[in-house]
Amino acid sequence: MFRITKQFHFSASHQLTCLPPDHQCARLHGHNYIVEIELAANELNAHGFVRDYHDLTPLKRYIDESFDHRHLNDVLDHEQVTAEYLARHFYEWCKARLPETSAVRVSETPKTWAQYRP
Template identity: 30%
Template sequence: MPTWTLHTEFKFDAAHFIDGYDGKCGRMHGHSYKVKMTAKSHKLNPSKYLKSDDMVCDFKELKWAAKDSKKGGFDHGVLNELMPDNTTAERIAEYIHKETKNRIPEGIDLTVTVWETDNSWVEYTDQDV
């Protein structure tokens, strides 16, 4: 079966605090987050910008979180104001995953990796691995 796996990475800067955390992460602070998106599909699809079935999904849709927070993304925003859940790295990855799945065609296996620092990251997928 043919398989295409799309990869893209982007960064955004944002502030947050972890509500209820007993330590310095409970206070407002910021990170330069790095995100890797991996989208795997057994078929090609159209997109909002290309009507023919020639892509797994559009890179623009995968990179929505890199947009300015005033334009629907996370960049230079306060994550506690932009997300319904607590802003741990795990919840950020889960939220980006869920929001991205709403923007891309059905049937794509999506994996989201979020680096909070150079040596601390989390990977999220809704598939059994």
């Protein structure tokens, strides 16, 4: 199995209102997010790629236009916009456009990652 990954970055705010009011994540706060898409294939295409990295440009555009410097609870119309929820959201968006999508990871901090892999 061949696998490739690419990272995308954006900054945004969110709020996890289901948590107790004294929990730090219940307050409005923001992160410098990293989204990492993984694509996999059993065989390489005619050019020797799983997928040309240039084909990931629409994901960059989607992130830049819809997520960067936005309030994620409003963007996704969802109360609990966690890293786990974002990983699944980006996986589903990518899988619909890039069938080789095998996983998406989202980081909110340098030490934490959430991954969605069906």
